[in-house]
Amino acid sequence: MHQKKTTQFLKSFCLCFLLLAIGCQETTKKEEPVKSDTTKTSNNILLQEWEGPYGGIPAFDKMKLADIIPAMRQGMKSQLEEIDIITSNKELPSFENTIIPYEKAGSELNRVQTYYSILSSNLSSPEFREIQGKLAPELSDFYSKISQNSLLFERIKTVFEEAQKKPLEADKQRLLQLIYTNFAMNGAELNNDKKARYAAINKELSSLYTTFSNNVLADEENYITYLSKDQLGGLSESMIKAAAKIASDNGKEGAYAITNTRSSMSPFLTYSTEREIREKVWKNYYSRGDNGDTFDNKEIIKKILTLRKERVQLLGFDNYAAWRLQNRMAKTPENAMELMNAVWPAAIARVKEEVHDMQNVADTNGDNLKIAPWDYRYYAEKVRKKKYDLDSDEVKQYLQLNKLTQALFYVAGELFNYDFTPVPEGSVPVFHEDVKVWDVTDRSTKAHIGLWYLDPFARPGKRSGAWATTYRSHTTFDGKKTVLASNNSNFVKPAPGEPVLVSWDDATTFFHEFGHALHFFSSNVKYPTLNSGVRDYTEFQSQLLERWLSTDNVINKFLVHHKTGEPIPGHLVNKIKKAATFNQGFATTEYLASALMDMKLHLADPSNIDITTFEKETLKELKMPKELVMRHRTPHFGHVFSGEGYATAYYGYMWADVLTSDAAEAFGEAPGGFYDKELASKLVTHLFSPRNAVDPAEAYKQFRGRDATIEALMKDRGFPIPKK
Template sequence: MSNPFFETWTTPFGLPPFDRIQAEHFPPAFDHGMAENIAEIAAITGNPDAPTFANTIEAMERSGRFLNRVGGVFWNLNSSNTTDALETIARDYAPKFAQHSMRIALDPALFARVADLYERRATLDLAPDQLRLLERQHLGFVRSGALLPPDAKARMTAITERLATLHTLFGQNVLHDEKDWQLVLEESDLAGLPDFARNAAAQAARERGQEGKYVITLARSSVEPFLTFSARRDLRQVAYEAWIRRGEHEGEHDNRPLIREIVALRTEQAKLMGYASYADFKLDDSMAKDTSAVERLLLQVWGPAKEKAAAERAELQDCARAEGMNEPIAPWDWRYYAEKVRQAKYDIDEAEVKPYFVLENMVRAAFDTAGRLFGLTFTERPDLPVYHPDVRVYEVTEKDGRHVGLFLHDNFARSSKRSGAWMSSYRDQENFDGAVSPIIVNNNNFSKGEPTLLSFDDAETLFHEFGHFLHGCLSNVRYPSQSGTSVRRDFVELPSQIYEHWLAVPETLSTYARHHQTGEPIPQDLLRRLLAARNFNQGFGTVEYTAAALLDLEFHTRSDAADTDVAAFERSVLDKIGMPAEIAVRHRPTHFQHLFAGSGYAAGYYAYLWAEVLDADGFEAFLETGNPFDPDLAAKLKTIYSSGDTRDPMELYTAFRGREPRIEALLKHRGLTQSLGDA
């Protein structure tokens, strides 16, 4: 059988020929790609000519293209539509890729050429993007251990390989628990559930061979509505405890021993690099710069958030007591009584709102907002191959018809897909050896329905991931290493989070929030009540997030991480910060994939709040003009989306805003300003 990875793809726009790619195609393609990449690096280091930007840095940018193409397909499929065969390949190859990348990063001859250029950078007459690329490449080598003695380099490589295996196993264990668990319900168990939740549970039951019954799964879009509406407190507790205990079961899928080893290895890694803790190491290359800046931001929000949550809890307890429930509010009660209080305070409930948030219409809202702000047009291409029938493909063009890229939208939960929502790319934009257009995917985990109805939070998630898509799609850079979202972690959430604000623009909702049966727009009175309720329960939301970010920081600021008892450590941290007993941390350690299924957000979960300071302050600029689609500001914002990592992030932000960001807009957006004044 021919292997598509060894052929030139004739699919339109170079989209992977998903209909022809099989699991067995990946190992030989990976092996070839790594060997080819090593040969490319050897050609750079063996060049007898003195190092130049062209024969070293640009040659590195050209290297690894075959491997990147194969990896782009594999890692996306493994996240979105995995199989036993793909999971086996992931376990086998994760340490091999780590070893491969470290072999290049610690190649002394390659680093010598880069270091020579770095020392002479002021004399090389480089363009600004080239100078930044050289400086960032040099820093990347140093942070990988290029300046370490040989024994420390060998240990860094061993640690990196082992971490790659542990990260892969961690994610697979969470997916196993999510696939393995279901709560099967009879008609008599559905008290309190509105039609959309019943329909989604019936659909989930059909997909799992439970025709005539109803199934709640551990997809957030399934379990959260159940916790919000089910009148069965006993069943809410069952669902809640399964949700928070993912990855926390004795046996082969237990993530606790993996966390202990991951944290210990990261601490050792940081110490090899001369840092006191992994957080110090990680944050040294961030906008925040150090742990004290991160802690200062989190604690600035933590106090007011706890105060607001305490006031919310008192209201919930009163509501529960009025309904005859005299026990203290438990974590599986919070969403249920919060919805009742929201109905009473704002005369609004999710079951009334959700029929107006049809998935198709919200997608169109995201598209049309991008059209108004940035001049983009989206045309569905059902003729193009996809990796699963749920996936929709759109061609993205400029107003003049120029092709910009492809957008793959994969919106529904399924057992072969990891939980959460994320953006990823099959191919990044570049203009190096000719123009290369991006191919980008957004993954969500909505419960499929006829039609699929979203909560307001779901719609915000859709806009959030679409903001990441725009960051990749609008990228207009020369070199692939600087493309799209290849920016610092605490800046990458700005383009995604600022885009969420356009969902709540009254004009957007008046146009696209339409009843799924009648097509009528959302009534203005309901719209007013919906927007008035946006700050409701923000104490809860801010507490569960900020606690997770503080827990992340505590895990990674330890100077001695050996033999960490994960559960005891979690309890001690939450006790220390005064975590309310009725609220669970948003991600408990054993399923905290941001931290332990990879290193991207390790010591970096604060990034969402850091970026929220930027996005709230940034959107305030549009409000100040009186026009959320102000064309001059939109053009400045487009520069942030299009610049990738060619410029310093704070420089990009101040060029857009005219000044550095201020925290007041975030506090106002979260409804914490009154609490801050009282604190």
């Protein structure tokens, strides 16, 4: 999952789990200044320009909670003053006197929000969550004063309309289109009464998103499953040691702990022989936000859906999905649904086959049970062994995090010509001792590209999952800015002296998120807004990079046994490749069910919706197999309800995967395979470097010579190709 910190409104898309940069009210009279804090801000570290090497770096080691509110308020005040300068300009609007200063505005706030995003996603605490609650409505009001500023919009509109008659350079034209469209989509042309309601809706939504996210985090922190020594059946030595450390860290010396996160839950369900405890761990995880207590999210979801629909109706749209998808690759909900419905029947049919195989194994073992959701991973692993003689835990012994990191660097060097060099310890401030930093340079010119931060381990206050983000993006319009990018994971921290061993799925995710980082590093855009993403395209680059994990170069060079140092044997590699489409029913169905639910929720009438009933009835209509559950059940679907980045856009992973499979097919056919230099150059030139400076559909055509088709996707998953 790709994540960017929220910066100036419309200059970057707010992705899941961060603040939503949403448009609200503006009047033509001069606004009252943003509330100031009595605390002095002149010496506030969060506001200060970044100093030091590498083009300046954030002072993560000096950030304090007490500085957040005064810094945020000062940052908002400064940006509004910069906007006032633009709107008070008496000269005719032009690209130079309107768009350029708009792109420059908000540098102070941008710096503050870098720190804020770290605290929100990586170091959240009860004290920080209280601050979040205070700031959410203030930030919403602030964004209102920009997105609904009629004087600003009129200047932008004038420049945009003039450029339709006399087109500018391609990147300037694209920039104007994105800025104008986003203002229009967020109510810039509404009358004052509708703007007022639009603002009120956004203010309420901003608080609801914060509450939703914090409720999920609370349920992750509050539900830890403790085990005794006689309940460890099936778990590997490394898992047991890690579980002991987690329990010890939580004051339960002598016990073993499974945390309520995917990285802890999934391997436990795969290997534990304790069915009753598997059920408990499964229910803890999939009931996040759905426990009927203080942290229950169902009523919050209903309010969010109701407010979203009312807001887009102010703009003349029937439903939220139609509004949201107008500037995505899919364009309409119908197009997105067509893709999902084309894949869904094959996915659930494959699940039926998988369950049949698992039930046979259970029956043969005399286990006397019917496969339930908490059994799926456990028996799927047994089927994998039976069908392919492939033991996931055996593979895991060759998947060391440090070696996989080196594999990432190898691929980046071969495809992008980048070198990654560890920075001297202590030379770059970090926000936690687990974070490591590398200097990224061009292999040919030795030019500095940026810094890569890696934050690999789970901890209290860190949201679950894996993501990528930027602390600074590449631009050149106001002096060249180098990239500060971060990858964040939730691997279980091992016992001291033990290696970090990960599953093949987790290794794939590691490559995926690094794909986002490479997308950041390879940017060659001039203007900040052009670093923004198109939601059903932005996952494509990262999903494509996953494919390099299974290339012979990576397997042969970096998959070595953590104890013996021996390379992974050829017979095991062959088993991995033969089992490539194994369990695709589960993987596709659990994802696609969430994507379909996201779309259907936003197409439904939310006025009398009961979330539990809607989820249940929708899954019944879809004929969802009872043996598994959605990857993200509605009450904890943070992609969709912690912000708006993936709302009606979770389908985008599938849309992007169509492009991924098609592009991977091109590499498979190239003379040099996945390391073909000519094709790699085209990949970087057309699909990574332009970011959003080129329409994604056109960019893909420039790379492939044609549009992508669904056939390669179906082949990759081992599904029958739909008849046309």
